[in-house]
Amino acid sequence: MTVFILSFLMLLVGVHGVLTRRNLIKVVISLTIIEFSIFLMLALIGFISGGEAPILDAGISAGRMVDPLPQAMVLTAIVIALATNAMLLTIAIRLYKKYGTFDIRRINELKG
Amino acid sequence: MKGMSLIVKKMAQLMSGLIFVYGAYIATHGHLTPGGGFAGGALIAGAFILMILANGSGYVRLKRQEEGSSAVESAAVLMALLLATIGLAAGTMVFFNNYLPPGIPGRLISGGVIPLYNVFIGIEVAAALMTIFLALVIYKEEISK
Amino acid sequence: MEVMLSVIIGFMIIASITAIYAKDLLSAIIAQGFVGYGLVICFLILRAPDLAIIQIVMETVTLIIMVAVVLDSSREEFDIMPDKTQGVTIAASFLFALVLLIYFNRAISGLDRFGNHTLRMSEAYVTGAAEQTGSANLVAGVLWDFRGYDTLGEATVLFTAAIGVITIIRLVGKK
Structure with a gap:
């Protein structure tokens, strides 16, 4: 049970970062940490102690495997995480080009 | 973006081919071993990114490359969609129907349509990551001018 | 098994706090890379080799893009302007934590114990x-x-x- 609580703590660290940091790159890093904690949580849920990796081979019966469904869900989500991160970073560098800063308070002041 | 020293360039030339072959292996054996189209495509994109980082941005004629990778990406998604739509026509009317014979698990040619999907999604992921990276490199060239 | 995982996740939490509070953006990105590669080890322990392969490749590509972006622009996290609304945001984050805790409590009561997934x-x-x-x-x-x-x-x-x-x-x- 401790591992679930620890991964939830990691999610809280990410949420704290998104709400309190004022730098765009820091916000992107915090969002990445939230994503990582959710991947970890899903992989932890599907684990069965003593289970094997879900790949059939001689000598492994189908009863002693970890759950393949959360793994398939996380597999695609990791790729999406990279693509959305790249898109957030491009928005950040376009804002930097226009305003010369990553500070979102200053971008708010300079709008127009 | 300037290239690096001669040693780095030579090592990148030697290694990127091996990384490319490993990515293709991961993508085509996705139904037998860990990996699959997503991981294989990312490895193939990594081989190209390594070459560009080592040789500098003069290595490729950038504009045309970005258009090419974007076109390849679109074509690969279209092919995957087409493969799924054929399932509607073949046999029972189910989207994403596995209409080819499943074969014996463990052989290279098995799993029905799954290896084909893996290959096409590998091409798509590789082209998408290449497009994102090349767009950033082109942006860097344009603002430094 | 659970102890080993807890130690690794604990290190990842420390690294993520470092990433959020680091003054230099480059060191923040390196700390974020630590979190990502720790996740790879967790996946390997959890018998998910597919996820480990894809996570290690994706983390490397993310680090390349992030380092390129930061080296292109500014490396410091400003601190010229004092944050006037600091108290409000910290209070808001604790409120959020409380709300999330309620939902987490509800979700965790429906789950099996770790390792006994049905x-x-x-x-x-x-x-x-x-x-x-x-x-x-x-x-x-x-x-x-x-x-x-x-x-x-x-x-x-x-x-x-x-x-x-x-x-x-x-x-x-x-x-």
């Missing part, structure tokens, strides 16, 4: 799936046969993100 819906994906799909890797079978719609949607999101990057970043319009 296969409910996945029972059909595990037993006899290899004969139906012919794929020895059950993750690939779930991905492309039982849950094809999902994967197609994710591929579409990736495509859209690539198009979005091109659209946002282009300085000179096309003729």
Whole structure:
């Protein structure tokens, strides 16, 4: 049970970062940490102690495997995480080009 | 973006081919071993990114490359969609129907349509990551001018 | 098993706090890389080699892009301006934590203990799936046969993100 609580703590660290940091790159890093904690949580849920990796081979019966469904869900989500991160970073560098800063308070002041 | 020293360039030339072959292996054996189209495509994109980082941005004629990778990406998604739509026509009317014979698990040619999907999604992921990276490199060239 | 995982996740939490509070953006990105590579080790311990392979490649590509962006622009996290609304945001984050805690408590009471997961819906994906799909890797079978719609949607999101990057970043319009 401790591992679930620890991964939830990691999610809280990410949420704290998104709400309190004022730098765009820091916000992107915090969002990445939230994503990582959710991947970890899903992989932890599907684990069965003593289970094997879900790949059939001689000598492994189908009863002693970890759950393949959360793994398939996380597999695609990791790729999406990279693509959305790249898109957030491009928005950040376009804002930097226009305003010369990553500070979102200053971008708010300079709008127009 | 300037290239690096001669040693780095030579090592990148030697290694990127091996990384490319490993990515293709991961993508085509996705139904037998860990990996699959997503991981294989990312490895193939990594081989190209390594070459560009080592040789500098003069290595490729950038504009045309970005258009090419974007076109390849679109074509690969279209092919995957087409493969799924054929399932509607073949046999029972189910989207994403596995209409080819499943074969014996463990052989290279098995799993029905799954290896084909893996290959096409590998091409798509590789082209998408290449497009994102090349767009950033082109942006860097344009603002430094 | 659980102790080993707890130690690794604890290190990851420390690294993520470092990433959030570091003054230098480059060291923040390196700390974020520590979190990502720690996740790879967790996946290997949790018997998920597919996830480990893809996470290690994706983390490397993310680090390359992030370092390129930061080296291109500024490395410092300003601190010229004092944050006037600091108290409000910290209070808001604690409020958020409280709300999330309620939902987490509700979710965790419906789960089995760690390591005693019972296969409910996945029972059909595990037993006899290899004969139906012919794929020895059950993750690939779930991905492309039982849950094809999902994967197609994710591929579409990736495509859209690539198009979005091109659209946002282009300085000179096309003729």
